[in-house]
Amino acid sequence: MSAETDGVVLEARDITKTYGGTKALKGVNFTVRRGTVTTLFGENGAGKSTLMKILSGVEQPTSGEILLDGKPVVLSSAAEARDLGVSIIHQELSLAPNLSVRDNIFLGRELHGPFGVDYAEEERQTKALLDDMRIGVDPDTLVSDLRVGQQQIIEIARALSIDARILIMDEPTSALTAAEVEVLFGIINSLLARDVAIVYISHHLEEALEITDHAVVLRDGVMTARGERADIDLAWIVRTMVGDGFDLGTPPTGYAFGDVALRLDGLVVRDRENSDRAAVDRVDLEVRSGEIVCLYGLMGAGRTEMLEAVAGREPMASGDILLHGRSVLPLSIAERIAAGIGLVPEDRQRDGLVQTFDVGANLTLASVQRSMSRGTISRRLDTERANALIAAVTVKTPGPDLPIGALSGGNQQKVVIGKILATRPTVMLLDEPSRGIDVGAKGEVFRLLAGKAREGLAVVYSTSEVGECFSIAHRIIVMRRGRISAEFTPEATKDMIMAASGEALT
Secondary structure, three states, X not given: OOHHHHOEEEEEEEEEEEEOOEEXXXXXXXXXXXXXXXXXXXXXXOOHHHHHHHHOOOOOOOEEEEEEOOEEEOOOOHHHHHHOOEEEEOOOOOOOOOOEHHHHHOOOOOOEEOOEEOHHHHHHHHHHHHHHOOOOOOOOOEHHHOOHHHHHHHXXXXXXXXXXXXXXXXXXXXXXXXXXXXXXXXXXXXXXXXXXXXXEEOOOHXXXXXXXXXXXXXXXXXXXXXXXXXXXXXXXXXXXXXXXXXXXXXXXXXXXXXXXXXXXXXXXXXXXXXXXXXXXXXXXXXXXXXXXXXEEOOOOOOHHHHHHHHHOOOXXXXXXXXXXXXXXXXXXXXXXXXXXXXXXXXXXXXXXOOOOOEHHHHHHHHHHHHHEEOOEEOHHHHHHHHHHHHHHOOOOOOOOOOEHHHOOHHHHHHHHHHHHHOOOOOXXXXXOOOOOOOHHHHHHHHHHHHHHHHOOOEEEEEEOOHHHHHOOOOEEEEEEOOEEEEEEOOOOOHHHHHHHHOOOOO
């Protein structure tokens, strides 16, 4: 059957991609059909993003060919792919933070009038696009002033502004609220009605099942499974990705909690955008050594502001924070780290990693004083420490000298966690630690935290995925509009937790 009659608009044949001695893709065959959503599943490092970069012209294959409408094409650049109707929303944000929303939307393809760039027309089109996506952001707003979820929507809007025939979405919802995801799915359905072909990648497995027509699974650079929506379910996806018997872990048992490690008394944090509103409103909380507490809530519930206030990144309006019975209010961020508070931030790319550093330098950066010898950094000590941390948090890398950007999202997250663990914290705070990482990497991260709790570490992690509440947490704290609305044990149900958060049940 021809590409015209079976609806195939884009096809990859026997694609391989080699980086040095590493084969990222091994003879992959992949087809995309017009008017449908093809979902690509796989663990971090399976080769998903590499394949998508090749299909969008960002990278070139080592061997193999790409066909568009049945005819071989060479996509030598992203601009050439866009000219042929292929657009991509990248997993990691690629916006220019010092430019406005409007400038980011039209960056590299500015609209020109008789007197230069037609800013008025760009603004009109940007406003119309943002209105369609139901985001109340002024086109002149600097991207750096937007929260991560809003930046994600701008990234999506930029891709949608191009009249694409094939739209690749690599983790488009990783920082979106439930309401924003619903809007995005509505936009996807309208694109499908116009015969646009969608390639969708997401680690939110249940969410992806809602939108997919066809599913394919990539594992270690090989396409290992295919299925139509009617023939697949969540268990099929997990089994084909990581094998049988997988789970996200269980709460560690067999030991007694220690004394109160972290105590919040009446914590109040003002909203950054509206100082009359409290982002965190009179929160009281105690966490004991060896205990794992999960913070659940929708975007805007106050989870991030609370964790950042404890770490010293967010100013407090009132209340107190006590570490092992002593107030940390007089302490700077560096002094709180030295005292034993470690924070894994929500945005690992912006706040957790130095993109120009290699894996080893990122791992030892926050505790570099432990690599000092006679007043200078000892290269030997630093390398030894980096290798020890790579082993401790199981980072998949050939060595500490690899650029951090060469790692998958899950391994980058492990580097951030390893960097914080190297400071020897007694209280570890993790803001959305599973954001943008696959189900296998999630399990590794949660099991690592469970092991550290057994050693006496107090762990607080936040999540907007209700299923993650039932992994390793001893207690589940639900936040709603800046306040703690409920507290549960792991025996609670999904519906109970969602109801306490104010989330509509479906």
